[in-house]
Amino acid sequence: MDQLKQKIEAAITETDYDAVLTMGVDNFNYMTRTVLPFAEYYPSRKAAALLPKEGTPVAIIPQDWSQAIKDQGWQGETLVYDENQGYETGAFVKAIEELIVGIGLDKNKIGFDAARVSKGLMDSLSGKLPNVAWEPADPMIRDLRIIKTKGEIDFIERACKQADRGIVYALMHLEGAVDNPGYTVAEITERIRVHVNENGASGVGLLNSAFGSEGQIYYTPQRGWVKEGELFRMDVSAHYMGYWTNVGRMGVVGAPSPEQQNAYRENLRLKQTALEMIKPGVACNEVY
Numbered sequence: 571m572d573q574l575k576q577k578i579e580a581a582i583t584e585t586d587y588d589a590v591l592t593m594g595v596d597n598f599n600y601m602t603r604t605v606l607p608f609a610e611y612y613p614s615r616k617a618a619a620l621l622p623k624e625g626t627p628v629a630i631i632p633q634d635w636s637q638a639i640k641d642q643g644w645q646g647e648t649l650v651y652d653e654n655q656g657y658e659t660g661a662f663v664k665a666i667e668e669l670i671v672g673i674g675l676d677k678n679k680i681g682f683d684a685a686r687v688s689k690g691l692m693d694s695l696s697g698k699l700p701n702v703a704w705e706p707a708d709p710m711i712r713d714l715r716i717i718k719t720k721g722e723i724d725f726i727e728r729a730c731k732q733a734d735r736g737i738v739y740a741l742m743h744l745e746g747a748v749d750n751p752g753y754t755v756a757e758i759t760e761r762i763r764v765h766v767n768e769n770g771a772s773g774v775g776l777l778n779s780a781f782g783s784e785g786q787i788y789y790t791p792q793r794g795w796v797k798e799g800e801l802f803r804m805d806v807s808a809h810y811m812g813y814w815t816n817v818g819r820m821g822v823v824g825a826p827s828p829e830q831q832n833a834y835r836e837n838l839r840l841k842q843t844a845l846e847m848i849k850p851g852v853a854c855n856e857v858y
Contacts, residue, residue, distance in 0.1 A: 573719040574603060581714050582623055588678035589622040590707050591666070594686025599812035600715055602627070604642040605772050606635055615653070616662040616691075619646075620669060630665050642811070659691050667698040681707025722813060729771065729810035733817040736766030737804050741821070748796055748823060755779050756792040758804075766808050775807040775814070785820075798824045801833075 578601060582590055592601045593616065595609040601619045609617065617631040627646035629639060636650050651665035670676050676699055684692070684706035696704060718726070740761035747753055759779040766774050776789075784790040785803040796802075800823050807816040820837070822830050847857045 573721055577719060578621070578714060581710060582621055585623075585681060585707070585710060586679065587623065587681035587705065587707065589620055589670075589675055590681045590710075591618055591620050592683045592686075592711065593618045593691070594683045596812070597683045597686060597711055598629075600711075602629055602639060602644055602646070603811070604639040604644050605809070605812045606631070607638050608773070609635075614659075616659055618662070618666060620666070622673065622675065625673060628669060630662070630669065659694060663691070663694045663698055666695060670699055670702065675702070677701045679703040679705055681705050681710065683711055684708055725811050725813040726815060729808060729813050729815040730817060732769040732771040732810060733766055733806050733808045733815050734819070735769045736762050736764075736771070736806060736808070737817065737819045739765040739769075740804075744796060744823070748798055753796040755781055755794050755796060758796060759792050762804060762806055766806060771808040771810055772812070773809050775809070776805065776816070777807070778805045780804075781823075796823060799827070801830060 590601075592598050595606060595617070598609075598617050598619050599605050601621060606617055609615065615632060617629065617635060619627060619629050621627045628649050629636075629644060629646060630649045630651060631639070632653050633650050636648050640648070649665055649669055651661045653661055655661040656664060670680070680702055682692075682704060685708045692704070696702075740758055743761055744753055744758065759777055762779070763774050763777055778789050779792060779802065780787065780790050781794065781796060781802045782800040784794075785801055788805075801820065802823065803818065803820045805816065805818045807814060809815070820834075826834070844857050
């Protein structure tokens with residue numbers, strides 16, 4: 571991912587910021603090219619990446635995340651803060667304050683991902699660092715993330731394969747087991763999660779299996795049993811090193827009826843029509 575590292579460094583150099591501070595989980599992952607373990611499930615835990623125009627990038631994180639990013643190849647510095655040394659974000663804000671003062675950026679312009687930061691957290695930072703000129707850097711970060719390097723595309727393709735194989739491998743468990751001993755919808759859904767991770771994914775997000783009439787809805791409770799003759803739809807979102815995919819597969823338990831075969835042909839026709847519409851410059855909402 572050296573190409574991505576160079577792209578990020580070049581983008582920061584071209585701005586009038588003296589540093590960029592990212593605090594959103596997704597932006598942290600992108601800027602550091604690492605993945606914080608289950609960070610999206612702990613909204614009160616904070617991490618940040620400070621990327622100065624001149625100098626070494628620094629990750630500000632709790633203790634138990636520090637080794638995780640080192641294991642993933644983080645080459646910058648790591649500033650570990652003690653979450654017990656302040657109420658909620660207090661220790662996090664103090665660590666950022668001391669870092670910025672320590673490297674002499676407390677009177678400079680710093681871009682930050684405003685769309686990912688609460689007003690309370692930003693008020694705390696502004697109060698501790700009143701001479702910093704804080705400026706939203708969301709457009710720069712958006713432009714960085716929207717155009718992918720070859721390495722990023724490889725990661726997305728790997729995530730797609732991991733999710734797809736997770737579904738296929740889970741379906742293999744149904745062979746010869748639908749009637750006896752039987753399979754619950756919850757069981758097949760759990761099989762998908764396990765196999766996606768076994769194929770190397772770094773995390774699984776939305777996961778849904780829908781059988782019969784419930785397949786008409788995007789998400790339903792994982793209930794009931796897998797039954798012969800029913801259409802099914804499986805959706806899974808997963809990521810590899812922070813690069814997400816959403817894969818959906820549909821099928822039928824047992825031999826399809828003529829009506830089901832016709833519905834499948836119609837879906838293939840719609841898919842081909844959409845693929846023919848996808849061209850450079852065409853917005854996604856024009857296709858789907």
